[in-house]
Amino acid sequence: MSKVYSLPSHIKEDLKLVEEELLGIVASKKGKLAEASLATLKAGGKRLRPILVLLAGTINDYDLSKLMPAAVAVELIHTASLIHDDVLDGADTRRGFPTVNAAWDETIAISTGDYLFGMAFEILSKLNNPYFVKIMSEAVLALSVGELYQMKTYHSLNQTVDDYLFKIKNKTAFLFSVACLMGATLSGAKETEIEAMGKYGENLGMAFQIYDDVLDISGDKETLGKPIGIDLKDGIVTMPVFFALEEITTGECLQKVVENVNSTEEEIREAISIIESTSAIERTKDKAKKFIERALESIELITDAGTKRGLYSIGEFVIDRYH
Ligand code: FPP
Numbered sequence: 001m002s003k004v005y006s007l008p009s010h011i012k013e014d015l016k017l018v019e020e021e022l023l024g025i026v027a028s029k030k031g032k033l034a035e036a037s038l039a040t041l042k043a044g045g046k047r048l049r050p051i052l053v054l055l056a057g058t059i060n061d062y063d064l065s066k067l068m069p070a071a072v073a074v075e076l077i078h079t080a081s082l083i084h085d086d087v088l089d090g091a092d093t094r095r096g097f098p099t100v101n102a103a104w105d106e107t108i109a110i111s112t113g114d115y116l117f118g119m120a121f122e123i124l125s126k127l128n129n130p131y132f133v134k135i136m137s138e139a140v141l142a143l144s145v146g147e148l149y150q151m152k153t154y155h156s157l158n159q160t161v162d163d164y165l166f167k168i169k170n171k172t173a174f175l176f177s178v179a180c181l182m183g184a185t186l187s188g189a190k191e192t193e194i195e196a197m198g199k200y201g202e203n204l205g206m207a208f209q210i211y212d213d214v215l216d217i218s219g220d221k222e223t224l225g226k227p228i229g230i231d232l233k234d235g236i237v238t239m240p241v242f243f244a245l246e247e248i249t250t251g252e253c254l255q256k257v258v259e260n261v262n263s264t265e266e267e268i269r270e271a272i273s274i275i276e277s278t279s280a281i282e283r284t285k286d287k288a289k290k291f292i293e294r295a296l297e298s299i300e301l302i303t304d305a306g307t308k309r310g311l312y313s314i315g316e317f318v319i320d321r322y323h
């Protein structure tokens with residue numbers, strides 16, 4: 001967590017303004033959907049995507065008034081997708097607070113996701129930039145493709161690490177990339193810099209999701225704000241599972257937990273200790289580090305020292321966090 005604090009100080013200040021704007025926009029609306037949206041946003045979050053918009057916005061001419069709608073819109077899309085994701089996962093808690101589906105119900109949760117999704121595009125349209133509408137729409141399509149792919153492969157061992165990488169590229173990396181592209185474009189960066197930021201965001205997003213999947217196995221419930229082992233319970237096969245299955249000779253218990261739709265808490269605990277008895281977690285963390293290395297390689301051409309330091313520190317944070 002501490003790594004995020006090595007951001008340029010004006011970005012830290014401006015992030016507070018983004019936070020105020022996010023909460024303010026939703027708080028100004030009335031009704032159940034606004035209420036559920038506000039509760040979700042108030043539960044917090046790392047706000048990584050808005051951070052990326054602002055940081056990428058420092059490449060050339062930094063202008064918060066232009067960056068603000070992009071930062072807010074990208075976080076609203078992300079929040080909408082999490083609310084929908086919690087319905088699909090049947091999750092009761094997120095960030096230590098009840099999810100919308102738990103505190104209200106699934107119908108309200110789906111409508112709240114749609115509501116935020118609509119609001120995000122309304123805000124984005126203020127920038128009057130067809131390219132942003134195009135890449136944000138593509139990011140939303142990618143989110144849906146990634147999520148659908150995940151649903152199709154629940155409880156299935158008939159998938160490969162490449163399938164997993166395809167899924168996380170869609171469900172996570174794409175939106176990270178778009179956040180970077182918008183920030184860089186709004187700062188008036190050169191074409192090569194914009195492209196570099198797109199690659200940075202994509203690789204950072206890959207590392208982020210891989211590390212997120214590590215935390216589902218080796219994280220701490222209190223710090224994470226949600227129970228661990230949820231992916232295993234839901235039959236979502238993540239990188240540590242692939243690696244553990246490669247290593248163990250008697251993988252029956254782990255295989256059973258992945259394939260079984262009704263695994264008990266005890267079976268999940270056992271599956272976790274099987275994974276932890278192998279080098280799967282370490283190997284997975286190494287893969288995440290490789291993506292961070294790729295992300296950092298892509299931004300070698302960025303000349304602004306402050307921008308670069310910030311982007312490096314986000315890279316460090318992503319693979320050195322506890323939530
Ligand atoms: C969280 O990942 C989920 C996502 C990154 C994507 C969810 C996308 C959808 C539900 C598609 C619908 C999209 C829109 C815009 C309404 P995770 O499940 O790995 O993380 P978690 O453990 O925090 O739930």
Ligand code: MG
Pocket residue numbers: 085086089
């Ligand atoms: Mg989920």
